[in-house]
Amino acid sequence: MNSSAPLAAFVRRHPRLFVLTGAGCSTESGIPDYRDGNGEWKRPAPVTYQAFMGDELTRRRYWARSMIGFPVMSGARPGAAHLALAKLECAGKVGLLLTQNVDGLHSAAGSRSTIDLHGRIDTVRCMACGIHSPRAALQADLLRRNPRWAGFEARIAPDGDADLDGRDFASFDVPACAHCGGVLKPDVVFFGESVPPQRVADARSALAECDAVLVAGSSLMVYSGFRFVQAAVTAGKPVAAVNLGRTRADDLLTLKVQQPVGEALAELVAGLS
Numbered sequence: 001m002n003s004s005a006p007l008a009a010f011v012r013r014h015p016r017l018f019v020l021t022g023a024g025c026s027t028e029s030g031i032p033d034y035r036d037g038n039g040e041w042k043r044p045a046p047v048t049y050q051a052f053m054g055d056e057l058t059r060r061r062y063w064a065r066s067m068i069g070f071p072v073m074s075g076a077r078p079g080a081a082h083l084a085l086a087k088l089e090c091a092g093k094v095g096l097l098l099t100q101n102v103d104g105l106h107s108a109a110g111s112r113s114t115i116d117l118h119g120r121i122d123t124v125r126c127m128a129c130g131i132h133s134p135r136a137a138l139q140a141d142l143l144r145r146n147p148r149w150a151g152f153e154a155r156i157a158p159d160g161d162a163d164l165d166g167r168d169f170a171s172f173d174v175p176a177c178a179h180c181g182g183v184l185k186p187d188v189v190f191f192g193e194s195v196p197p198q199r200v201a202d203a204r205s206a207l208a209e210c211d212a213v214l215v216a217g218s219s220l221m222v223y224s225g226f227r228f229v230q231a232a233v234t235a236g237k238p239v240a241a242v243n244l245g246r247t248r249a250d251d252l253l254t255l256k257v258q259q260p261v262g263e264a265l266a267e268l269v270a271g272l273s
């Protein structure tokens, strides 16, 4: 009996899973985690919605860091956790995969029944007219407008931006919406911003159709994800978690697997076939 046996038993017992994933699924793909094993911030907290919308210099700083971090984000490839969860869906075990990640790697791995709870970093939205556009197109525009910045290397954060401490961001040139002149924002839910209600409602109805919850690579420190575990427990549905380190839901879990998430899920999928 290997270490994945309890998780395999959990999945066999509960054929339709609501899978909730977090940053731990993407660390193997080179996108670092925000939080350490105790759920504490590893680096300064990311920009808030209020600061982004309320202050032009904050926006220049955000987009400068984002422009330099973008190649790592856009070049990331699915890792073992993403691939295993796509196979789990193929095997008919996944009712919904709800991810707190914004990197799109579950879709890239082949998962189809997914909701991106916090949006997608590969998409940009105009906050005035609501039009969506590809982040890659904005990247080309940012590089054209800011050739001096293009060569900087920096450490990359999970939301695709980079550390550029001490730079003068006032000169960084950020385009407005080409259609209406409005403020462009990544189509991701910032800290201090609400998840769109329809997205939450869709995830809740999927949860109602599922037998159990499998948390993969999340410390559940952000309430927008944690509330689905609370809702599952309230509805009497068991919750298993694969995560290295503490989660906010540790006292609510039926099963906790302390193992690297890619390794644990790959073993799980291999054991099911």
Ligand SMILES: [Zn+2]
Pocket: 126, 127, 128, 129, 130, 131, 177, 178, 179, 180, 181, 182
């Ligand atoms: Zn617009």
